[in-house]
Amino acid sequence: MLTRRKLLKTGAATGLALATPGLFAPAIAQGAKIRIGYVSPQSGPLAGFAESDAYNIQAFLATEAGRNFEVIVKDSQSDPNRAAAVAKELIVNDEVNLMVVASTPETTNPVATTCEAEGMPVISTKAPWQPWFIGQQGNPGDPASWKPFNYAFHYFWGLEDVIAGFLNMWNQIGTNKAVGGLFPNDGDGNAWGDPNVGVGPGFAAQGYALTDPGRYQNLTDDFSAQINAFKAASCDIVTGVVIPPDFTTFRNQALQQGYNPKIITVAKAILFPQSVEALGAAGHNLSSEVWWSATHPFISSLTGQSAAELAADFTEKSGRPWTQPIGFVHSLFEVASDVMGRVSDVTDADAVAAAISATDLDTMVGKIAWKGEGVPPFAATNVTKTPLVGGQWRRKEDGTFDQVIVDNQTAPAIPTGGQMEALA
Amino acid sequence: MIWLDVLVQGILLGGLYALFAAGLSLVFGIMRLVNLAHGDLIVLAAFVILLIVATTGLDPFLAALIAAGWLLQRLVLNRVLGRDILPPLLVTFGLSVALQNGMLEAFSADSRRLRVGALESASIGFGPVTVGTLPLLTFASAVVAIFVLNRIFYTTALGRAFRAVSDDPTTASLMGLNPRSVFAIATGLAMVIVTLAALYLGMRSNFDPSIGPARLLYAFQAVIIGGLGSLWGTLAGGAIIGVAQTLGAQINPEWQILAGHIAFLVVLLIRPRGLFPRAVD
Numbered sequence: 001m002l003t004r005r006k007l008l009k010t011g012a013a014t015g016l017a018l019a020t021p022g023l024f025a026p027a028i029a030q031g032a033k034i035r036i037g038y039v040s041p042q043s044g045p046l047a048g049f050a051e052s053d054a055y056n057i058q059a060f061l062a063t064e065a066g067r068n069f070e071v072i073v074k075d076s077q078s079d080p081n082r083a084a085a086v087a088k089e090l091i092v093n094d095e096v097n098l099m100v101v102a103s104t105p106e107t108t109n110p111v112a113t114t115c116e117a118e119g120m121p122v123i124s125t126k127a128p129w130q131p132w133f134i135g136q137q138g139n140p141g142d143p144a145s146w147k148p149f150n151y152a153f154h155y156f157w158g159l160e161d162v163i164a165g166f167l168n169m170w171n172q173i174g175t176n177k178a179v180g181g182l183f184p185n186d187g188d189g190n191a192w193g194d195p196n197v198g199v200g201p202g203f204a205a206q207g208y209a210l211t212d213p214g215r216y217q218n219l220t221d222d223f224s225a226q227i228n229a230f231k232a233a234s235c236d237i238v239t240g241v242v243i244p245p246d247f248t249t250f251r252n253q254a255l256q257q258g259y260n261p262k263i264i265t266v267a268k269a270i271l272f273p274q275s276v277e278a279l280g281a282a283g284h285n286l287s288s289e290v291w292w293s294a295t296h297p298f299i300s301s302l303t304g305q306s307a308a309e310l311a312a313d314f315t316e317k318s319g320r321p322w323t324q325p326i327g328f329v330h331s332l333f334e335v336a337s338d339v340m341g342r343v344s345d346v347t348d349a350d351a352v353a354a355a356i357s358a359t360d361l362d363t364m365v366g367k368i369a370w371k372g373e374g375v376p377p378f379a380a381t382n383v384t385k386t387p388l389v390g391g392q393w394r395r396k397e398d399g400t401f402d403q404v405i406v407d408n409q410t411a412p413a414i415p416t417g418g419q420m421e422a423l424a
Numbered sequence: 425m426i427w428l429d430v431l432v433q434g435i436l437l438g439g440l441y442a443l444f445a446a447g448l449s450l451v452f453g454i455m456r457l458v459n460l461a462h463g464d465l466i467v468l469a470a471f472v473i474l475l476i477v478a479t480t481g482l483d484p485f486l487a488a489l490i491a492a493g494w495l496l497q498r499l500v501l502n503r504v505l506g507r508d509i510l511p512p513l514l515v516t517f518g519l520s521v522a523l524q525n526g527m528l529e530a531f532s533a534d535s536r537r538l539r540v541g542a543l544e545s546a547s548i549g550f551g552p553v554t555v556g557t558l559p560l561l562t563f564a565s566a567v568v569a570i571f572v573l574n575r576i577f578y579t580t581a582l583g584r585a586f587r588a589v590s591d592d593p594t595t596a597s598l599m600g601l602n603p604r605s606v607f608a609i610a611t612g613l614a615m616v617i618v619t620l621a622a623l624y625l626g627m628r629s630n631f632d633p634s635i636g637p638a639r640l641l642y643a644f645q646a647v648i649i650g651g652l653g654s655l656w657g658t659l660a661g662g663a664i665i666g667v668a669q670t671l672g673a674q675i676n677p678e679w680q681i682l683a684g685h686i687a688f689l690v691v692l693l694i695r696p697r698g699l700f701p702r703a704v705d
Contacts, residue, residue, distance in 0.1 A: 043525065045634045047533030078634075185678065216677035219638040221440060221628070222666075224433040225673035225680070228426055244535040245630040252628065255545030256556030278537035278630050282545065 033070040034346050036336055037090030037099045039111045040329075044078025045243075048272055049103035049126065052326040055314055060333040063302050069337065072096060076107045084110035091118050097346045098123070098339065100332045103325065105131040105187045112136060112152040121151045121352040123335055126328050129158045129375070129383045131191050148381045151349065153356045155335075155368050156328075157291060157388040158375075159191065161410060163202035165289050166239060166265050168407040169390040170208070172420035175237055175262055177208045180230035182223075182240030182250065185215035188268065192241050199239070211235055218243055223250040227259050241267040244275040251282050262422045263287065265390075273321045276393045276401045283393055283401060285421050290391035290405055292327035292365055296414055300364045301334045307364060331363040357381065366411075387411030392420060425552045430674045431667060432553050438646075438666030439563030442659040443624060444639050445646035446569055447617035453653035454590045454610045457512050461520035462643065463636030465615070468523055469622035470631050471531050474538060520637065527633035538626035562624045566662070569617055570655045576613070577655070586610060590653065645688045651698025660699060664691070 038057070040050040057073065060066045072094050076083035083101075087110065090096050099122040101111040108124040113136050115122035124132065132154050137146045181200075183193030192198050193212055200210040211233040213226050227250075230238065238261045242250065247269035254260070265287040270276050276283040294311035305313065310330060311322035335356075340346055342355045360369040365386045372380025390407035404417040448462050459465075546557040577583040585606045588596040593603040625631060625639075645665055650657025665684045672683025691699065 043528055043533075045533070045632070047528060048535075051533070214677040216673070217681045219635060220680065221639075222433060222437045222670055222673065222680075224430065224670055225677055228429070228674070245632070245635060248535075248537065249629040252544050252558070253556065256547040256558070257554050258547070272534070274534040274536075275630065278535055278539075280539055280541075280544070 034068055034098070034340050035094060035096040036069055036071045036333075036340075037087070037094060037096035038071055038073045038332075039076050039083055039087055039090070039099070039101045039107060040073070040103050041078040041083075041107050042073075042075035044076075046076075046078040046104055046106065048274075048323070049325050050329075051320070051323060052314055052318075052329050055317055056326065056329040056333065059313075059330070060302065060337070063337075065302060065337045065341065066333070069340070071333075076111075078106065080106050080110045083107050084114050087111040087114040088118070091115070091120050096120070098336055098352055100124070100336050102126040102329060102332055105135055108132055108154070109135050112149070112154070116149050116152045119151060119349050121349055121356055122153065123332065123339070123356060124152065124154045125156050125332055126325060127154070127156060128162070128188075128191070129154055129156055129379060129385070130197075131187050132156070133379045133383055135187065135191075143378070146378050148378065151353050153353075153370060153382055153384075155365075155370075155384045155386055157289075157385050158383075159197075159199060160202065161385065161388040162267065162289050163199050164410050165388050165390040165407065166199075167203065167206050167208065168409045169265060169287055169392075169420050170237055170263060171206075172407065173263060173422050176234065177237075178233050178235040179203055179208050179210045179237045179239055180226070180233065180235035180261070181210050181212040182226060182238065182242050182246075182266070183212060183215055184218045184220075184242065184246070186218055188241045189215055192267075208237070209233075218246060220246055221249060223253050224257065226250070227254050227257050230261070231257075231259050236261055237263045237265070239265045242269040244269045244272075244278070247275075248279060251279060255282065260423070263420075264423060270393060272323050273393075273401055273403070277399065280399070281395065284395040285392055285423050287390060287392040287406070287420070290324065290389050290403065291386065292324045293391070293403060293405065293414075294322055295405065295417065296327065296365075298327075298364050298366055299362070300330060301361055302330075302337065305364075310364060327364045331365040331368070334363045335359060335361060335368055387414060389414050389416075390420075392418070394418075426674070429553050430670045432550075432555060433559075434667030434670035435663050436555065436559040436563045436666070437670060438659070438663030439559070439566040440624060440628070440662075441639070441642045441646050441665055442566040442662030443562065443569065443617070443621040445643035445650075445658045445662055446566065446573065446655065447614035447621065448640075448643050449647045449650070449653075449655060449658040450573065450610060450614045450617065452647055453655075454586050455512075455607050458516070459614075460513065460516040460640070461523055461636075462516075462618070463638065463640040464520045464523040464527075465618050465636075466622045466625060466639075467631055467633060467636040468527060469615075469619045470538065470626040471527060471536070471633075473619070473622060473626060474536055477538065524633050524636065531633060533632055533634075535630040535632045536626075537630050538623065540627050544627065558624075558627060562628070565620060565624065566659060569620055570659050573613070573617070573655050582609065642684065645684065648698055649688060649691045651695075651701035654698070654700040657698060657700035 042050045057071050074086035099115050101108050101124045103126045105127045108127045112122050112124050134140045139145045183189040203210050213229040270286050270288050294308045296307040298307050338361045339355045343351045357370045370384045374385050375383045389405050389411050391403045391405045393401045394404050406420045408414045408416050451457050451459050547554050585601050589603040589606045646658050646661035649661030668687035669680050669684040672679035
């Protein structure tokens with residue numbers, strides 16, 4: 001029986017380990033694998049984000065670099081309290097050397113906060129950086145009190161990128177520039193709908209007037225108040241950050257009440273092709289932000305796969321359509337293995353944190369380097385941004401949908417597949 | 425005019441809540457059983473309908489009846505109720521957790537939907553108010569379901585058995601009734617209503633394994649407002665919560681849910697036993 005230890009011992013003895021890039025020599029010299037803790041919402045309402053986790057981790061462990069790692073996965077059950085608890089377990093019981101975490105502020109924030117308190121380096125992604133950075137501050141209302149983190153690092157985009165992407169799409173179509181906003185009473189909705197630092201002021205800068213009737217509760221069964229408000233303001237555009245069931249309720253009720261905006265651009269609700277398919281014909285030409293797609297021009301630093309190859313491989317292995325989170329979960333392990341390859345002592349948390357902040361890597365989701373580009377100074381040490389573009393869902397003859405990138409002014413390297421079209 | 429629209433939309437919304445609540449009301453009223461898994465059973469029924477539609481291509485309405493029959497069989501046969509009130513409560517709580525995770529395993533976290541084509545967005549104009557066909561159908565179904573349940577309750581031998589075991593199970597069993605089998609039939613009946621609720625939930629919006637508990641609270645409130653054991657009361661309770669919510673939302677969407685809760689508290693303050701309580705206990 002070939003055990004892990006035996007493999008490593010013989011590997012070292014025959015000099016195989018030394019033949020591999022010297023990067024991983026320290027770990028092998030210790031005769032133990034580098035332990036990565038990974039927290040993600042495997043079950044519960046956010047489970048869709050974690051769909052590709054098992055696939056990506058397996059693919060990572062099968063690579064040359066991945067053989068030096070052990071990934072310990074814990075399920076947050078889509079619950080922030082549980083996420084903090086399992087993060088602590090990973091640090092104390094499993095003694096991980098590095099934490100990685102993904103998928104919505106409900107998962108990333110409690111884990112990052114726990115790691116920061118415990119002095120455990122953590123790499124986080126898949127949450128807009130404002131809720132991530134500001135949401136973890138002791139007093140989110142007072143910018144003067146915000147402090148950078150020593151061990152927590154994050155890469156994704158921010159609200160300013162969403163605003164730019166949405167406006168670029170809307171500018172392609174002639175409208176009355178009246179926008180209706182659907183913002184629920186949750187982390188995302190409050191951040192987007194904030195009258196001072198939310199999307200409203202950004203829209204106003206380009207002459208778009210936002211009608212925001214107010215925060216509603218998720219899983220609402222009635223949107224007639226919002227529809228009446230949007231009708232009264234004759235909004236040509238509807239935007240928001242809505243969960244899938246609520247968006248369907250809204251869309252149907254709007255159609256029933258004869259409210260037909262020219263553009264509907266929403267985040268969250270139409271992220272996954274399954275949710276758009278549930279809308280049927282009413283899903284055609286809905287638009288949203290796109291953070292990763294099979295047409296993104298990026299190559300994995302781990303496997304050398306292109307975005308298209310990764311998406312195709314996932315579909316082949318799982319029998320499911322590709323979704324945006326796949327590229328990001330993949331990139332998380334690219335960054336993790338790159339960082340751990342650059343430290344001499346993987347148990348030295350400060351050295352690992354320093355290595356994270358020195359990262360400069362071209363990944364499946366674009367360049368990742370914590371250099372503070374396009375990020376305000378207070379978040380520059382902990383946040384770096386990946387590109388965001390705008391896309392539209394196009395319904396095909398057979399009832400399935402294709403996501404077409406219709407605006408790339410925010411990231412010209414990502415090719416567009418068409419022009420923005422108004423709703424029928 | 426907008427207030428008339430708000431009122432009508434609220435009453436129609438109440439129809440949906442009443443459908444969610446009717447099965448609960450039945451079980452609660454007869455057995456004093458608080459079924460915490462009620463919401464999850466609705467979602468499960470929605471998935472079963474979806475499965476049947478996907479595999480046989482039948483119209484969802486027909487599929488609902490088949491699912492109802494199937495669930496009736498399963499749940500009537502498997503139903504066991506103790507004498508103590510706590511164990512069944514815990515069992516339904518456990519059932520709720522098990523159902524959610526079981527459905528996640530079986531159907532994945534995808535947001536699903538029952539497709540009914542043009543009906544989804546169809547509407548009928550009544551003068552100044554435009555009413556969606558589907559919400560109208562939902563309300564009509566709630567009225568019909570409650571009417572039928574009421575007929576069963578008050579004009580059939582089965583209904584007499586329901587009322588008897590509800591009032592005094594010991595005496596009822598002395599008269600030759602087996603409360604357990606009466607309870608089983610009641611739950612089976614409740615499952616038919618659950619399936620009907622699932623049908624409208626699935627057509628109105630997306631569902632996924634985790635959304636079951638969300639509407640349970642409104643359903644409970646509808647039952648309590650209406651008064652224990654009164655089915656028409658449940659419909660009235662649903663309508664009161666629906667109207668309170670749409671009225672609240674019209675002022676500000678932040679008031680939507682709160683307004684429903686306030687209406688509930690006000691009713692409890694004035695009529696602690698609900699509007700139309702049936703039994704004196």
